Structures are given as structure tokens and as C-alpha cells.
Amino acid sequence: MLLALILSSAALAQDEGLTLRMPAGLIEQGFDKQLLPRFGFKHRIRVTAVPDGEADMALGIDADGPFVFRDADGAEFNLAIESEAARDQAETFREWLASGPGKAAIEGFAPDGEQLFFTEIIVVEVEVEEVFEGDEARGSDLALLHCGRCHVVDERNRMGGIGSTPSFAALRGRGNWSDLFRAFYTHNPHPSFTQVDGVTQPFDPNKAVHIAPVEITLDEVEAITAFVATITPKDLGRPVQSN
Numbered sequence: 228m229l230l231a232l233i234l235s236s237a238a239l240a241q242d243e244g245l246t247l248r249m250p251a252g253l254i255e256q257g258f259d260k261q262l263l264p265r266f267g268f269k270h271r272i273r274v275t276a277v278p279d280g281e282a283d284m285a286l287g288i289d290a291d292g293p294f295v296f297r298d299a300d301g302a303e304f305n306l307a308i309e310s311e312a313a314r315d316q317a318e319t320f321r322e323w324l325a326s327g328p329g330k331a332a333i334e335g336f337a338p339d340g341e342q343l344f345f346t347e348i349i350v351v352e353v354e355v356e357e358v359f360e361g362d363e364a365r366g367s368d369l370a371l372l373h374c375g376r377c378h379v380v381d382e383r384n385r386m387g388g389i390g391s392t393p394s395f396a397a398l399r400g401r402g403n404w405s406d407l408f409r410a411f412y413t414h415n416p417h418p419s420f421t422q423v424d425g426v427t428q429p430f431d432p433n434k435a436v437h438i439a440p441v442e443i444t445l446d447e448v449e450a451i452t453a454f455v456a457t458i459t460p461k462d463l464g465r466p467v468q469s470n
């Protein structure tokens with residue numbers, strides 16, 4: 228019963244065969260034998276690989292069609308449909324290549340025990356370097372003047388600062404440090420004693436300010452941020468080594 232089914236499906240496939248042009252090297256390695264029988268068994272469409280000449284479909288780096296897989300060096304292989312008459316069946320093949328079983332067949336190809344092809348597109352992570360336009364030297368002076376009362380800014384006031392207040396090196400080690408510094412005046416405890424020119428509201432006259440206020444402009448905040456960018460972050464995340 229099963230045999231009859233296979234035979235009849237083979238006979239059917241024989242009639243409606245498609246041709247696929249792919250690089251001769253891939254055929255030599257047996258990539259067509261890895262892929263095409265699996266597809267043929269599932270969809271009863273026989274596909275024959277040819278190394279050159281006219282074909283219903285073309286698989287290759289210069290093929291004009293959607294991405295199918297890439298090699299380890301990132302070269303992308305695409306599938307082009309080149310015959311209008313075969314378009315429906317070719318689309319079935321293309322869909323199968325992009326399906327779970329198709330991808331498994333592609334990724335499972337390892338003629339010498341090593342996977343050659345990958346169906347995920349490499350996502351290139353572009354790290355965007357943050358640009359600090361402020362005047363570092365000015366920021367350095369301003370930080371010592373305004374912030375050094377509570378924060379250890381750097382070695383200049385290493386013994387200063389208020390114990391419980393994080394040092395600038397520690398704050399610099401936080402992932403979002405530049406956001407924190409650009410908006411420090413919105414984070415407690417700063418709002419109670421900080422006036423940013425043209426940004427913050429005047430202090431509530433009914434509430435006495437017990438500490439000398441920090442009066443600063445946005446330009447100066449940017450300068451301080453540019454200065455902080457030059458500080459070596461204190462590594463807070465490293466686990467303690469024990470013997």
C-alpha cells in the first residue's frame with residue numbers, strides 16, 4: 228500500500244518535473260540530493276538540478292529573487308523563477324524552502340560534518356557612538372564647583388563628597404548614564420535645590436532651601452555630560468573573586 232503510494236507519486240512527479248539551475252559545486256557536494264527528494268516527497272513535484280543552461284528556476288548568489296540562505300561568509304543565495312509556465316510549482320518550491328522542513332533540510336546539509344548554509348539573515352549590529360558636543364574642560368570645572376559638594380567627581384575631590392552619594396565614576400558605569408546626567412535636575416534629590424535657567428520653575432517661596440542652590444544652564448549641563456563621558460567607569464558588575 229505504502230509502496231504503491233510512493234510509486235504513483237513518483238510517476239506523477241515524473242510528468243510535471245521542474246528544472247533548477249544551481250552552481251555545479253553544490254551539485255558535486257550533493258546539495259541537490261539533500262533538498263530535492265525531500266521536497267519531491269512532500270509535494271510530489273520532481274525537481275532536477277542542472278549546472279547551467281535554461282531552467283525553470285535558478286538558485287545562486289546572482290539569482291534575481293528572494294533570499295533563501297547564506298553561507299558561513301555571509302554570501303546570500305536567492306531563488307529566481309525563470310519560467311512563467313512553471314510559476315505555480317516554483318512558488319510551491321520557494322515556499323517549501325522557507326518553511327520549517329525546508330530550512331531544516333538546508334541547515335542539515337553538512338557534507339563533511341560541518342553545516343554550510345544558514346537560513347537566518349545575519350543582523351549586523353551597528354553601535355551608534357553617542358556624540359557629546361559640550362565643552363569638556365568647562366564641564367570639568369562646573370562639575371567640581373556644583374556637584375563636587377556631594378559627589379566625588381574625580382581625584383580632585385576624592386576625599387570630598389558625601390558618603391552615601393554615588394561617585395561620578397560609579398554613575399558613569401550605569402548603562403543609561405548620559406540620560407541620567409542630561410536630566411539630573413529631574414532626579415531626586417536635585418529638584419529641591421537645582422535651578423536650570425529657562426527650564427525649572429522658581430523654588431516654592433514657602434519651602435526654605437536649606438542647601439546652597441545649584442544654578443545652571445542647559446549648556447552647562449551638556450558640558451558636564453561631555454566631561455563625564457571622559458571619566459573611566461567604575462566596574463560595578465564584576466563578581467567578587469574568591470579562592
Ligand code: HEC
Pocket residue numbers: 370373374375376377378391392393398407408411414415416417420438441443451
Ligand atoms: C546636595 C548634594 C548634591 C549635589 C550638589 C548634586 N547631587 Fe547628584 N545626587 C545626590 C544624591 C544624594 C544622589 C543619590 C540619589 C539616590 O540614589 O537616590 C545623587 C544622584 C545623582 C545622579 C543619579 C541619579 C539617579 O536617578 O540615579 C546623577 C546623574 C547626579 N546625581 C548628577 C549630579 C550633577 C551633574 C550634579 C551637579 C550639577 C549633582 N548631581 C549635584 C546629591 C547631590
